[in-house]
Amino acid sequence: MKAQDHSPTYLRQRIQEYQDNPLIEALPPILSLRQAALHMMYRPPFELEEKSFTVEERWHLLGRLKHIVAPRPSFYQLERTVSRLIRTGYVLRNPCKPETWQSVYKAQVNTPPPLLHRHLTATESEAVVVGLSGMGKTTAIDAVLRIYPQQLIQHQRWRDKPLPIKQLVWLKITCPKNGSILAFCREFARQLDRALGTNEYEEMYSRSRVTTDEAEAMMRQHAATYFLGVLVIDEIQRLSTAKSGGTERLLDFIQNLRDMLKVPIVLVGTYKAVNLFKSEMKDARRASESGLLDFRRPMRRDAEWDKLVERIWHYQWLHTFTPLTSPMLDRLFDLTQGVTDFLVILFKLAQQRVMEDGSETLTEAAIQATYDESLTLLHPAINALRKNTIESLFAFEDLLPPDRYLEELKNTQIPNINHLENELDNLFGPPEHTPASLTSPSKTKKTRRRNHLNDIDDLRHAATQTSPLEFLQKTGQLNADLPSLVQDVPDE
Numbered sequence: 001m002k003a004q005d006h007s008p009t010y011l012r013q014r015i016q017e018y019q020d021n022p023l024i025e026a027l028p029p030i031l032s033l034r035q036a037a038l039h040m041m042y043r044p045p046f047e048l049e050e051k052s053f054t055v056e057e058r059w060h061l062l063g064r065l066k067h068i069v070a071p072r073p074s075f076y077q078l079e080r081t082v083s084r085l086i087r088t089g090y091v092l093r094n095p096c097k098p099e100t101w102q103s104v105y106k107a108q109v110n111t112p113p114p115l116l117h118r119h120l121t122a123t124e125s126e127a128v129v130v131g132l133s134g135m136g137k138t139t140a141i142d143a144v145l146r147i148y149p150q151q152l153i154q155h156q157r158w159r160d161k162p163l164p165i166k167q168l169v170w171l172k173i174t175c176p177k178n179g180s181i182l183a184f185c186r187e188f189a190r191q192l193d194r195a196l197g198t199n200e201y202e203e204m205y206s207r208s209r210v211t212t213d214e215a216e217a218m219m220r221q222h223a224a225t226y227f228l229g230v231l232v233i234d235e236i237q238r239l240s241t242a243k244s245g246g247t248e249r250l251l252d253f254i255q256n257l258r259d260m261l262k263v264p265i266v267l268v269g270t271y272k273a274v275n276l277f278k279s280e281m282k283d284a285r286r287a288s289e290s291g292l293l294d295f296r297r298p299m300r301r302d303a304e305w306d307k308l309v310e311r312i313w314h315y316q317w318l319h320t321f322t323p324l325t326s327p328m329l330d331r332l333f334d335l336t337q338g339v340t341d342f343l344v345i346l347f348k349l350a351q352q353r354v355m356e357d358g359s360e361t362l363t364e365a366a367i368q369a370t371y372d373e374s375l376t377l378l379h380p381a382i383n384a385l386r387k388n389t390i391e392s393l394f395a396f397e398d399l400l401p402p403d404r405y406l407e408e409l410k411n412t413q414i415p416n417i418n419h420l421e422n423e424l425d426n427l428f429g430p431p432e433h434t435p436a437s438l439t440s441p442s443k444t445k446k447t448r449r450r451n452h453l454n455d456i457d458d459l460r461h462a463a464t465q466t467s468p469l470e471f472l473q474k475t476g477q478l479n480a481d482l483p484s485l486v487q488d489v490p491d492e
Contacts, residue, residue, distance in 0.1 A: 007154060008026035011029055020096070022095060023095065026155070028148060031083070034423070036075075036147070040069060040071045040146070041070060041424070042143075051317055055355045062348045062351055065312070065347065065348050070307075074293060078293055085266065086169065090229065093262050095163065095227065103260075107221045107224035108218070109217075126265045127265075128292055129141065131297075132339060133341070137268050137295050145170055151170060151195050152168055152169075152196060154167075168226040168228045169229040171230075171232070174235050175233060175237075177238055185215035188222075216256075223261055224261050231265050233267050236273045236276065237269040237271075238269075297337065305329075307424075309329060309332060310324060310428075311428035312344065316351065316433070318351060318354060318360045319360035320361045328367070331368065335367065339385070346370060346371060349374045353370050353374070381396055
């Protein structure tokens, strides 16, 4: 097995603050919206011959549905935010500056670092991502982190000078269910081992005599030593104030990583996480620096919802392809209330149902029956969302949206991606199940479509290719110098 190459390729920077810094020069270039879309999206394979597979085999194919990544506007806002956080964090930790090493050596002591670069101050250090469970927060952050596939960078020389350091661009931690700071630090060690390819840090943090204070000190030291670019903390709502020593202590620990070590933080969680930032003004201010990224569900069927359903709908491994209609879109929204994870689950289970009963056709009746019989555990939450009253949502704390206080912190400047939608439509376009299954039976329209596709510049050709990115590069429609599109299937 070929060892992974951790050596960097240094890129000259145009932004003045980012120049002459090997940590920033080793990162991928800042992406345009179009480049970001191609990197974040994931379109699972779909072959027409798979529709003739046995029922048992097609059940397995349905597992691909959970891996679809169709970027939405909030994805682009998150990508831009993380990109800026990583770079601004590294501005104040240039390894070519002696002040940086003073900070690294004193990281475990938990004392204020020397004044770094008097002419610079950190502009951002934290972002908060909230939303309902199942709205795609984790999918979005995973898609953004895949833009940095070289998680570990091994520097040796920079501009003909020795630079024997390891750079950890990002680390993602899922908060442990018991919510304690000690367990949190041990999860950090587990992910650190995974990123570095070692097996020493989890054991180091798990020794029976290691106290919470000692674990915190080790975490500070290792974050500084490996020049951690950004720490992503998922499921932040799990941090209970009882076991972590109170909200104030928890936030002080996170603030210590930001302020003392200049390590940016991205907090991801349900609406329960909002309570962590209400008590202290400084915590609310820090949390709002990059704007509150709210993965809010649509209150009613809208264009963004329709686009998402259309891009998933083509993945039908049934003998008969059912075109998507407006009544079907209405039914799907009513039964899922705009929660993307509910949509994927319902779509998968409905296909399983019609495979089993032999009808091999998705109908509104089949969708409704699947909801009635297979999604009973979700009915209370969906009914609460359908009513959308404080009384109905109160029983499900995760369903309560941010209140007026957090509305003031929101950054509503969502990137305009209208010019990208047609291209994404092409890439997620219909796989031409059968001529009879096309949405329009008009022969004239089919002929126009076929003639139009004879034009090699038509981007819809890419949707029929195994590798859309490679096709676009070969036909000259995409710059071949773009960073490679990571095709790994997203982690579950």
